[in-house]
Amino acid sequence: MKAGLIYEIESVKPHAADHEYRVFWETMAQIELADRLGFDSVWTVEHHFLNEFSYCSAPEVFLACVTQRTKQIRVGHGVVVLPFSHPVRVAERIAVLDIMSNGRVEFGTGRATTMDELLGFGVRPEDTRPRWAEAIEAIPRMWREDPFSMHGKYWTVDPPVSVIPKPIQKPHPPIWVAATNPQTFGLAAERGLGVLCFTLGVELKDVAERIQIYRDGIRHARPVGQTINNQVSMNIMGLIGDDPRETEDIAREAVLWYVRRGFELVSSVAQAAHTDESYKYLTTAAKFDPAQITRDYYHFLKDGDLIAVGGADQALRVARRYHELGADQVLFFLQYGGIPHDRIMRSINIIGEKVLPEIRSWKTMGGIIAAEPAARTDAAHG
Amino acid sequence: MEFALQYELQRSRPHYPGFMYDIYQQATEQVKLADRLGYHSVWTVEHHFLSEWSYSSAPEVWYGALSQVTSRIRLGHGICLLPIPFNHPVRVAERIAVLDIMSNGRVEFGSGRSITEQELGGFQVNPEDSRAMWEEAVAAIPKMWMQETFSHDGKFFKMPEREVLPKPIQKPHPPESAHSASEFRSRAFSTT
Numbered sequence: 001m002k003a004g005l006i007y008e009i010e011s012v013k014p015h016a017a018d019h020e021y022r023v024f025w026e027t028m029a030q031i032e033l034a035d036r037l038g039f040d041s042v043w044t045v046e047h048h049f050l051n052e053f054s055y056c057s058a059p060e061v062f063l064a065c066v067t068q069r070t071k072q073i074r075v076g077h078g079v080v081v082l083p084f085s086h087p088v089r090v091a092e093r094i095a096v097l098d099i100m101s102n103g104r105v106e107f108g109t110g111r112a113t114t115m116d117e118l119l120g121f122g123v124r125p126e127d128t129r130p131r132w133a134e135a136i137e138a139i140p141r142m143w144r145e146d147p148f149s150m151h152g153k154y155w156t157v158d159p160p161v162s163v164i165p166k167p168i169q170k171p172h173p174p175i176w177v178a179a180t181n182p183q184t185f186g187l188a189a190e191r192g193l194g195v196l197c198f199t200l201g202v203e204l205k206d207v208a209e210r211i212q213i214y215r216d217g218i219r220h221a222r223p224v225g226q227t228i229n230n231q232v233s234m235n236i237m238g239l240i241g242d243d244p245r246e247t248e249d250i251a252r253e254a255v256l257w258y259v260r261r262g263f264e265l266v267s268s269v270a271q272a273a274h275t276d277e278s279y280k281y282l283t284t285a286a287k288f289d290p291a292q293i294t295r296d297y298y299h300f301l302k303d304g305d306l307i308a309v310g311g312a313d314q315a316l317r318v319a320r321r322y323h324e325l326g327a328d329q330v331l332f333f334l335q336y337g338g339i340p341h342d343r344i345m346r347s348i349n350i351i352g353e354k355v356l357p358e359i360r361s362w363k364t365m366g367g368i369i370a371a372e373p374a375a376r377t378d379a380a381h382g
Numbered sequence: 383m384e385f386a387l388q389y390e391l392q393r394s395r396p397h398y399p400g401f402m403y404d405i406y407q408q409a410t411e412q413v414k415l416a417d418r419l420g421y422h423s424v425w426t427v428e429h430h431f432l433s434e435w436s437y438s439s440a441p442e443v444w445y446g447a448l449s450q451v452t453s454r455i456r457l458g459h460g461i462c463l464l465p466i467p468f469n470h471p472v473r474v475a476e477r478i479a480v481l482d483i484m485s486n487g488r489v490e491f492g493s494g495r496s497i498t499e500q501e502l503g504g505f506q507v508n509p510e511d512s513r514a515m516w517e518e519a520v521a522a523i524p525k526m527w528m529q530e531t532f533s534h535d536g537k538f539f540k541m542p543e544r545e546v547l548p549k550p551i552q553k554p555h556p557p558e559s560a561h562s563a564s565e566f567r568s569r570a571f572s573t574t
Contacts, residue, residue, distance in 0.1 A: 020548035024483050048472065049544040057476035057547055064446025065484045086467055086505060088430065092439035099406045100447040120544045121470065161431040161504045164439060165402035 001323050001362040003355070004041030005034050005348070006078055006235055006331040009056040012257065012338040020055055024062065026341040028069060030334075030348055035070035037352025041106060042066065043078030043196075043331055048117050053261050060093045067101035076106035078196055078331070079178045083111055083123045083131040087155055090135065091142040091163050098167035105169065108196050109136055110178035113282065115268035125269055126276040130154070136177070136191060137376055140225035143172045144373070171226035174368055176233070181281035185210045189217025192371060194229035197327075200237055201259065203304055204325060207234070211326045215365075222374030231366040233329040234322045238308030239339060240315050240347040240355075247343075251309045252298050254337025259297065260290045308332075312354035319359050328366035330359070384422035387413065388460060390429065391438040405437050410448065417452035423490060424448070425460030430468075431500045442477045449485035457481065458490035461560075464519040465495055465512050466538055467505035471519040475526040475546050482550035489556040493520050514538070520560065527555040 011023040031042050044062060047054035056062065063075045075097065080090055098105040111128035112118055118125055134152040142148045147160030167173050176194035179185050180202070188195040195214050199207050211232055218230050237255065241247030270282035301307045308318035319330050332351060334344045393405050413424050426444065429436035438444065445457045462474060474493075482489045495516040496502055502509050518536045526532045526546035533543040550556050 021483050021551055024480070024548075028484075048476070049547065051545050051547060055548045058442070058473070058480040060440070060443050061446040061477050061480040062484065064443045065450050068447050068450035084470065085473065088504070089440070089468070092430070093443050096406070096440040096443040099403050100410075100444065116544070120472070120541050122540060156506055157504055159503060161500065162433045163431065164433060165406075165437045168400075168403055 001319070001327065001359050001364050002040040002329040003319070003351070003359050004039050004043060004074070004076070004329065004331045005031065006043040006045075006333050007056065007335055008045050008047065008054040008333075009062075010053060010258075010336050010338075011055060012052050023055060026344075027335065028065065029341070030344055031066055031073070032069050033345060033348050034352065035073040037348065038356060039073055039348075039352065040329070041074035041076050041331070043076035043106070043108065045078055046081045046084075047114075048084075049120050050114070050116060050265065053265060060097065064097055064100055067097065067104065072104075074104045074106055075101055076176075077108045079108035079110035079176070081112045081117070082109050082135040083128045084117075084121050087135040087138045088142065088157065088161075088163055091139045092165075094139075094173060095143070095165045095167045098169055098173055099165060103167075103169040103173075105167065105173040106176065107173045108176040108178060109193075113180075113269055113279070114265045115272050116265065118269070125272065125279055127154075129278050132177075133187075136175070136193070137224050140172055140175065140373065143167060144226065171370070174227070174229045174231075175225055176229065176231075179210070181278075182210050182213055183278065183281075185214040186217050189214045189221060192218065192221035192223030192225065192228035192230075194231040194233065194366075197232065197234045200235065200262070201301070201306065204306070204321065208325050215326065221371070222376075223371045224373060226371060226373055227368050228371045229368050231328040231368070232326055233331060234325070234327040235331045235333050236308050236315070236318055236322065237306075237333040237336070238315065238318070238347075239334060239343065240308065240310065240312060240350045241343065242311070242346070242350070244310035244314070247311070248309050250339060250343060251307075252295070254339045255301065255307060255309070256293055256295075256298055257337035259301075260293045263293065264290055312350050315351055315355045316358060319355065320362075323359075323362050323364070326365060328364040386421060386423040386425060386458070387416050389424065389426045389438065390436040391426070391444075392434065392436055394434050402437055406444065410444075410451065413448055413455065414451055417455040421455055423456035423458050425458040425490075425492065427460060428463050428468075429498075429501065431504050432498065442481065445481055445489075446484065449481060449488065454488075456488045456490055457485055458559075459492045460490075461492035461494035463496050463501075464493050465505070465507045465515040466519070467507055468496065468501075471522050471539065472526065472541070472544075472546055474519070475523045476548075478523075478556060479527065479548050479550045482552055482556055483548060487550075487552045487556075489550065489552070490559065491523075491556045492559045494560065511538070520558075524555050524558070
């Protein structure tokens with residue numbers, strides 16, 4: 001099994017004058033350490049306007065910086081929000097990032113789940129999935145078809161153009177989609193995409209069902225690209241330290257802060273999207289009163305192996321549970337809720353030295369295989 | 383007088399496998415040399431679809447990389463295309479800000495509107511709108527940087543009040559310059 005890191009790039013209040021500068025450079029130091037310790041990958045979100053929750057509004061720039069300060073670690077978009085950019089621009093950015101990283105890019109995609117972001121860019125909730133579907137079909141074609149043209153519902157490129165440069169990974173960088181609800185696991189499988197589980201707070205028996213939907217579906221994939229990326233990635237939120245009790249004291253409030261803020265943000269879509277079925281799964285969050293997210297909720301997460309807080313044994317135990325569920329990769333999520341930089345560095349050190357060597361020896365069922373892209377007649381299908 | 387480099391990231395035919403990779407690696411080495419020699423700045427276009435003429439379709443990404451292998455040279459967008467189908471103004475403000483943070487305040491923000499039929503057509507921009515689109519975006523972006531929150535109700539984009547994050551570290555914001563075919567001011571080191 002592979003292991004990496006995932007970042008929102010958070011900075012909670014109170015804010016010092018240089019807090020944004022500091023959080024970006026602290027994140028860079030953490031990633032450089034992970035690269036030296038042999039972590040497989042680092043992933044960053046794309047979020048806009050979400051003060052405290054994420055400063056990672058231009059991951060294409062930050063990840064480009066990462067490529068020059070690291071040697072082996074793969075750089076992942078977790079994820080590019082496809083409804084917010086012209087698909088040509090996304091294809092171009094991924095290609096340049098692939099060139100500058102010597103072929104280390106992982107291309108994760110998604111559609112946004114907060115009203116703050118959707119309204120900010122003037123995108124209607126009911127349009128996000130069809131926009132994503134149109135772009136995810138078009139982008140791999142831009143890399144293999146020259147000249148390229150498209151006639152979609154949201155984007156038209158005609159007369160035909162050359163989308164340049166091209167990525168250097170052949171046939172193209174691995175493609176993924178962020179998934180929380182069962183439906184998206186199915187959509188990922190249909191298109192031959194890897195699945196990045198953003199399932200914090202979902203009980204593992206339910207995650208297992210969703211992974212099963214994915215593994216069943218991908219056997220009949222009609223890939224959008226020239227590969228079938230049959231891989232499941234799961235996030236492990238946590239904090240690992242030398243003294244388990246002290247580590248827990250630091251992590252507890254940070255975890256609760258993150259969950260509270262996260263629920264507030266995503267519940268806005270569920271409340272607003274009355275007409276859109278595809279966001280209904282968020283209504284659980286919408287009904288959740290942030291005030292109820294207390295110590296009990298922390299123990300629900302901890303006892304259910306939904307987070308890993310404590311010593312190296314905790315990280316190993318939770319990783320093993322996710323491996324049993326069918327994960328091919330776990331991404332440790334360590335930077336949230338104001339956890340100090342030195343604690344995160346220590347976590348990365350401990351995971352790198354005591355957890356990675358063990359995890360690496362575990363066989364997984366997924367992988368990337370070459371495939372013929374499926375012909376599609378309707379660009380905006382799905 | 384300051385000296386600078388200007389790039390299209392160009393390669394005429396004949397092409398060979400891997401030539402696009404070579405363009406980027408060689409230009410990166412050239413900029414590293416210029417940085418050591420004390421050149422003031424490097425400027426890079428944003429062009430799309432123009433095989434041979436320019437492979438610089440995502441200068442924001444190349445500049446992220448350059449910011450980490452240079453220490454003094456200023457990084458100039460010469461220019462960034464502002465009509466919305468190319469780049470949403472919010473996304474431009476965000477990218478420039480992250481680049482400013484990661485380059486320790488070395489960004490120069492040049493902007494323009496595109497002048498080729500291939501690019502305007504490829505992104506479905508009406509040439510008659512391109513100047514007005516540029517004007518609307520170029521006025522909005524510094525406000526996104528300087529104001530804590532920003533809202534806009536214009537002809538080409540609208541948005542409710544939002545915090546555009548992060549902010550650039552150069553104060554009040556990175557230097558701006560403009561370049562379109564007929565409007566060119568202040569900078570002696572732009573071409574085309």
